[in-house]
Amino acid sequence: MWKLARFAAASNVARSRRFSAAIPGPCIVHKRGADILHDPWFNKDTGFPLTERDRLGLRGLLPPRVISFEQQYDRFMNSFRSLENNTQGQSDKVVSLAKWRILNRLHDRNETLYYRVLIDNIKEFAPIIYTPTVGLVCQNYSGLFRRPRGMYFSAKDKGEMMSMIYNWPAHEVDMIVLTDGSRILGLGDLGVQGIGIPIGKLDVYVAAAGINPQRILPVMLDVGTNNQKLLEDRLYLGLRQPRLEGEEYLSIVDEFMEAVHARWPKAIVQFEDFQMKWAFETLERYQKRFCMFNDDIQGTAGVALAGLLGTVRAQGLPLTDFVNQKIVVVGAGSAGLGVLKMAIKAVAKISGCSDLAAKSQFYLIDKDGLVTTERNNLDPAAAPFAKNPRDIEGLNEGASIIEVVKKIKPHVLLGLSGVGGIFNDEVLKAMRESVSTKPAIFAMSNPTMNAECTAIDAFKHAGEHIVFASGSPFENVDLGNGKVGHVNQANNMYLFPGIGLGTLLSGAHLITDGMLQAASECLASYMAEEDTLSGILYPSVDSIRDVTAEVGAAVLRAAVEEELAEGHGDVGPRELSHMSKDETVEYVRSNMWYPVYSPLVHEK
Numbered sequence: 258m259w260k261l262a263r264f265a266a267a268s269n270v271a272r273s274r275r276f277s278a279a280i281p282g283p284c285i286v287h288k289r290g291a292d293i294l295h296d297p298w299f300n301k302d303t304g305f306p307l308t309e310r311d312r313l314g315l316r317g318l319l320p321p322r323v324i325s326f327e328q329q330y331d332r333f334m335n336s337f338r339s340l341e342n343n344t345q346g347q348s349d350k351v352v353s354l355a356k357w358r359i360l361n362r363l364h365d366r367n368e369t370l371y372y373r374v375l376i377d378n379i380k381e382f383a384p385i386i387y388t389p390t391v392g393l394v395c396q397n398y399s400g401l402f403r404r405p406r407g408m409y410f411s412a413k414d415k416g417e418m419m420s421m422i423y424n425w426p427a428h429e430v431d432m433i434v435l436t437d438g439s440r441i442l443g444l445g446d447l448g449v450q451g452i453g454i455p456i457g458k459l460d461v462y463v464a465a466a467g468i469n470p471q472r473i474l475p476v477m478l479d480v481g482t483n484n485q486k487l488l489e490d491r492l493y494l495g496l497r498q499p500r501l502e503g504e505e506y507l508s509i510v511d512e513f514m515e516a517v518h519a520r521w522p523k524a525i526v527q528f529e530d531f532q533m534k535w536a537f538e539t540l541e542r543y544q545k546r547f548c549m550f551n552d553d554i555q556g557t558a559g560v561a562l563a564g565l566l567g568t569v570r571a572q573g574l575p576l577t578d579f580v581n582q583k584i585v586v587v588g589a590g591s592a593g594l595g596v597l598k599m600a601i602k603a604v605a606k607i608s609g610c611s612d613l614a615a616k617s618q619f620y621l622i623d624k625d626g627l628v629t630t631e632r633n634n635l636d637p638a639a640a641p642f643a644k645n646p647r648d649i650e651g652l653n654e655g656a657s658i659i660e661v662v663k664k665i666k667p668h669v670l671l672g673l674s675g676v677g678g679i680f681n682d683e684v685l686k687a688m689r690e691s692v693s694t695k696p697a698i699f700a701m702s703n704p705t706m707n708a709e710c711t712a713i714d715a716f717k718h719a720g721e722h723i724v725f726a727s728g729s730p731f732e733n734v735d736l737g738n739g740k741v742g743h744v745n746q747a748n749n750m751y752l753f754p755g756i757g758l759g760t761l762l763s764g765a766h767l768i769t770d771g772m773l774q775a776a777s778e779c780l781a782s783y784m785a786e787e788d789t790l791s792g793i794l795y796p797s798v799d800s801i802r803d804v805t806a807e808v809g810a811a812v813l814r815a816a817v818e819e820e821l822a823e824g825h826g827d828v829g830p831r832e833l834s835h836m837s838k839d840e841t842v843e844y845v846r847s848n849m850w851y852p853v854y855s856p857l858v859h860e861k
């Protein structure tokens with residue numbers, strides 16, 4: 258029974274076939290006439306068939322000719338290509354924003370067409386709707402603002418959220434991405450302008466996981482900003498006050514979480530781009546109460562761990578050799594500490610030793626250098642990873658990146674610092690002395706200008722045999738003589754869509770470490786041996802739906818194993834538990850929404 262898809266699902270089918278897919282089921286609409294044309298969820302522009310125009314009171318509101326979905330698609334792509342031609346020679350910023358605008362206008366007008374072009378061209382469009390361009394959009398959001406998207410809850414709404422949540426027009430919401438704008442990528446506090454991140458992440462949810470766009474909700478919690486420039490900007494659209502702190506802050510987040518839970522008890526809330534102290538505090542506070550996770554801590558950790566295991570395979574070594582890898586992590590924030598915690602757990606699991614013993618191969622560096630127990634005012638969150646000076650002969654508290662790399666000769670140098678260029682020529686050259694046959698450099702900070710180094714510099718200075726990964730996309734590097742330096746994108750986008758979809762379909766009311774670990778292990782084993790040996794650790798963004806189906810199934814199965822699965826829709830926990838691995842993947846895949854024009858049926 259569960260094999261019957263609710264929506265037409267198609268993955269790698271030729272495009273021409275996609276447009277002539279089986280007739281989709283009807284979609285109920287409670288509006289008529291011009292209201293439908295102005296609602297991007299239902300609007301088909303000139304694509305409304307004449308019979309539907311009659312049924313919905315649209316006759317005369319559109320030019321008479323009916324244009325097919327395929328023609329509309331081609332017309333949009335042609336406009337996009339002309340924009341590319343017309344902006345040649347202009348600055349990257351101008352071109353990127355122009356591309357974002359044309360996509361955003363389509364998003365505002367016709368979601369079905371928007372998501373179709375996004376899904377079919379995800380590799381090309383991800384850098385526009387997601388990192389790096391989304392960072393630029395957030396920086397300029399107040400000026401770019403035309404139409405609202407998502408919901409805004411501000412410090413001024415205290416006491417009102419339980420009723421405000423009912424202002425959202427959709428009856429059902431599956432997936433919420435929430436930010437307070439306090440640490441947007443590596444760009445710092447952008448206040449209300451950070452709403453661009455939940456919007457971009459949810460676009461990835463639709464594209465990668467096929468979450469129905471009528472059931473997503475981007476949310477901004479505006480508790481003020483400490484960004485002086487924004488506070489002084491006349492056009493700034495957020496609260497012009499310093500950020501709330503302490504209990505005042507937490508009471509706002511509590512109220513929001515309770516309001517969401519009251520209206521949509523099954524909705525999953527992804528916390529995104531919160532400054533470190535609140536990222537950890539809110540995760541601790543809510544993870545056993547609500548169905549939520551923190552993507553920067555937990556999603557990033559899973560993606561990084563998959564990459565670290567990939568670097569072991571890239572050296573032609575068995576995974577058990579992970580316990581011998583020396584790994585330097587630069588950045589002791591929510592992302593860096595999340596990665597360390599998960600990687601140490603993996604070492605402990607593989608070697609059968611304690612977490613304490615598993616720590617010895619990891620080195621943590623923050624803005625004040627190597628973190629040791631001798632640090633004054635050692636951050637409690639970083640304390641478990643601080644080195645005992647006895648164990649780091651030849652290195653002192655606060656040692657610089659270059660000192661650590663020269664001394665340790667690590668297998669992996671991984672950056673989550675948010676500081677562009679700190680893996681400078683000297684650091685990269687020092688990685689030539691790595692004890693690994695394929696030293697790995699992960700410059701994971703976003704957006705592009707905040708990456709710890711560029712791909713070109715990494716291959717130029719650290720050597721052609723390295724494995725390279727970055728958080729934002731870079732082009733593969735031409736090494737001459739027909740050789741190519743492969744660029745991996747180590748971004749949490751490979752995991753969060755599957756974590757969300759797998760959890761949703763499992764019906765679990767919590768997201769556990771076991772479910773997250775299953776997601777990471779699934780990604781780690783996704784690539785074939787010959788790919789990892791040539792330095793390809795992650796799949797192409799083109800196959801993100803396939804990756805998400807596998808990751809989602811792994812998460813779902815972990816929820817079943819932990820007896821947390823309560824089922825979803827008509828599919829109960831018993832049916833879930835009887836599905837084989839392949840059947841689970843197929844079940845997840847068949848529940849992905851795919852954009853086609855459904856016949857609209859009006860109901861009062």
Ligand SMILES: NC(=O)c1ccc[n+]([C@@H]2O[C@H](COP(=O)([O-])OP(=O)(O)OC[C@H]3O[C@@H](n4cnc5c(N)ncnc54)[C@H](O)[C@@H]3O)[C@@H](O)[C@H]2O)c1
Pocket residue numbers: 440441442443444532533552553557560587588589590591592593622623624625626672673674675676679701702703704707727728729747748749750
């Ligand atoms: N690729 C991904 O999937 C991914 C996921 C999450 C975060 N990130 C990126 O990671 C970066 C950090 O995110 P976060 O949430 O951990 O931020 P954060 O603000 O919590 O932490 C930043 C850390 O970097 C350290 N740091 C600052 N300057 C430094 C320097 N000069 N040398 C060494 N360390 C320095 C700080 O001390 C702090 O420990 C951001 O750029 C973000 O975009 C990438």
Ligand SMILES: O=C(O)C[C@H](O)C(=O)O
Pocket residue numbers: 387388441442443530552553702703728748749750
């Ligand atoms: O947003 C991204 O591209 C990844 C990550 O969540 C980040 O904060 O940088």
Ligand SMILES: [Mg+2]
Pocket residue numbers: 442529530552553
């Ligand atoms: Mg993030």
